[in-house]
Amino acid sequence: MFKILTYYFHPIMHPTNPTELKQADALNALKIFEGKMFRRICGPKYENGEWESRTNRELEEMSKGENILKWIKGQRISWLGHLERMEEDRIPKKIFTQELEETRRRGRARKIWQEEVERDLQVLGVRRWRELAADRKKWKDIVRQAKAHSGL
Secondary structure, eight states: OHHHHHHHHHHHHOOSSGGGGOSHHHHHHHHHHHHHHHHHHHOOEEETTEEEOOOHHHHHHHTTTOOHHHHHHHHHHHHHHHHHHSOTTSHHHHHHHOOOOSOOOSSSOOOOHHHHHHHHHHHHTOOOHHHHHTSHHHHHHHHHHHHHOTTO
């Protein structure tokens, strides 16, 4: 069943701009949406002569602990490795490495996408990520760990 969810909804909800999904409210709304869709796909259960809606715990067991938030964070880490390996003259690499010289807005500073991903790597215990990103095989293992890690 989770393959159905992954096949139909992950391409729709893949962010074109990863910074769009960095706010906690947006991530929570996304997780709620995923639960609703998964509940609809799996349908209710019939127990003791009554139809009941599936609980979050049952849905998590059915999906084997995978959810869209882990998937998105894994994709962000994957993209960070891709950017690091990219040639210097490519536009995404230039945007990633350049420092902006404009004045900062008033109030609390907004979190930068790179800082968010580096924090996720710290939670995973990854040190010297720039060196590890050069090796695709090692980086792919890190992305797999991120998608399976419960603390992200």
